Amino acid sequence: MTPNVDLPFRPSGRHSLRGRLLTADRRVFEAVAARHWPGADAVLPRLSRAANHGVLWMAGAAALTAARTPRGRRAAARGLASLALASAAINTLGKRTIRRTRPVLDPVPLARRLKRQPFTTSFPSGHAASAAAFAAGVALESRGLGAAVAPVATAVAVSRVYTGVHYPSDVLAGAALGVGAAFAVRGLVPTRDQLPSPGRPHADAPALPAGEGLVVVANRASGTSDRVRALHELLPRAEIVECEPEDVRDELEKAAAHARVLGVCGGDGTVNAAAESAVRHALPLAVVPGGTLNHFAQDLCIEDVRDLARALERGDAVRVDMGRWSTPERDGVFINTFSLGVYPELVRERERWSHRIGAWPAGLLAALKVLRADRHPLEAEIKGRAHPLWLLFAGNGTYHRLGLAPGRRYDLADGKLDVRVVHGGRRPALRLLSAAAAGPLTRSPAHAAVRVRRLRLDGVAPGTLLAYDGEVTEVEGTITLFKQPEALTVYRPLA
Known part of the structure; x- marks a missing residue:
């Protein structure tokens, strides 16, 4: 020595x-x-x-x-x-x-x-x-x-x-x-x-000096008051409508009827509703990050109101894909993620506690409660074969992880669904943690990950929980997932 x-x-x-x-x-x-x-x-x-x-x-x-x-x-x-x-x-x-x-x-x-x-x-x-x-x-x-x-x-x-x-x-x-x-x-x-910038394909969108022609619907429940004030200072000619969560969809439809550009301020669930309205009315969408996680805005490199204001004044925009899901009774869209199995239950439990103790503590409490519960995996048929599943996740675009950084999307118009499956087994917590640590395109006895354009699930039991962009609903029977390529024009800073 x-x-x-x-x-x-x-x-x-x-x-x-x-x-x-x-x-x-x-x-x-x-x-x-x-x-x-x-x-x-x-x-x-x-x-x-x-x-x-x-x-x-x-x-x-x-x-x-x-x-x-x-x-x-x-x-x-x-x-x-x-x-x-x-x-x-x-x-x-x-x-x-x-x-x-x-x-x-x-x-x-x-x-x-x-x-x-x-x-x-x-x-x-x-x-x-x-x-x-x-x-x-x-x-x-x-x-x-x-x-x-x-x-x-x-x-x-x-x-x-x-x-x-x-x-x-x-x-x-x-x-x-x-x-x-x-x-x-x-x-x-x-x-x-x-990180690579999700800046393609470029879209033609109107430049809005001082925000003229922009109508923004803000969800009060997301704590958006400070962002609304900042938006008004940067874009004084924009029209801003603040509303309660139960009125968001109605206000979005009213705004889309006379807006040149539809804007939204809220979490991913609120942005989901705005994206659906924007596509329905063929309007560009402007997203003000206003929720807890803001995954869609983050992947567009919009961190605060100044980023969005710069893009609006320059007319910088891109086209992005929209994910869709449908059952015989209803359908919906997702701009971020769709999931069945354990995760929707976690979302429901988190929402029960988040207004009392905050989002992150509520998420931890929900995870502990869901993973410790005595439960059975979801049963679904994929390509005619029955599969027990703890989790089925589908991302609107491929989620990547670089080093130890959390997953994010570099290309919001790749035409693919990023599908991750955690197979059923006796130890759901261990399998879920193993899948979380794995790369984006891997296979093992516990989990699998593939990229596809379309996916069909049959034989889903009544009352099965489905989560899309943080919203939770119940479904049954046949569920079809597919992409609507480059369906949405959205503002983002290109420089």
Whole structure:
């Protein structure tokens, strides 16, 4: 085994490359200590202490999240994930590999020194690694937010030399490790600019300066008031109609009768109803993300009202497919997903609790309740053969997963249904988790995934629950799924 290397304050081997580097490192440290920096004595030591245990960066992440924008939330999550990886690398490898002693504090003025001196080894700087990791993680998600965080991160890194607890090379090595951690996280969970853009096929759609000719129906139950205000500020000539959930379909039909472009603000269920009205009246659709998940808007790269306003003013739009399902008694459309089996039961349970405890806790509670219940798999016939199924999922377009990122669609006009089946068995929870971890086109004894243009299910028992875009209904008998290619024109930013 290679013994730990001890790097003393005054290195031997002055004429070797290593000796010259360590001598230069010491001289820079002493030059910083000797220099008077106006105002720094009151700021940098406090900033250095604030960054202890990542407290400063957790507060920064909270501030980014409080902005209530998808980009801010993603930047906060990426920054904290990068920080966590950098801290783990520092504590498990960095500090134990090179046991360098801390600098001698004699050259450092007393006013600059920390009240509590660190007792760990000096190389590399954990504070600099955390600062660089958080700032780089935020910047990889949003350059603007990264530019705001970078000066604070730089000041924290400089403060470690200024207060005398690290040599400059400790800080530089820590910062390099932090940036590397941020890029490692991006390798596992890609940023949006790494993902292919679902920007085809281009559609001709009217440009609406100031939103003139746009009628937006907003579902009050989705908590859309802040987005409605933002939309009115950006597009003052747009007509906005706010309504209760039970009135959404009627208001959409009224709006479609006189709108040049039909707009909608709400969750995926509300967007589903708007898409159906837009196709029926041959109108382009403008989607304001207003729900909890906003899968359709996210896959269109519409994160907030500004993205949509830019697309409307430029007339940037694409054509997308629409999924359809039908039974002998009724039919419907889906812009995101269709499912039978366990998932519709989970959706129904989630809706029972979401207004009391929030969407995410309700989803977790529903999953625990549904998976623990004593139940039998769904029975259905596919191509004349009976199949017991725990779940049948069909996506309107192929859902992909890159690294550990959640599934999303790159092409909303590929003409395919992304069908995933979890076969019946004695352990539904294990099979469902196995299917969730699998790739988009795989087969195993527990699950299968294929892409098809059409699918027919026979022999579905009465009372079977069906979920489409978060809405739940009961069906029976024969169910047919198919695609309506490029049926809907929808606005999205193309640049």
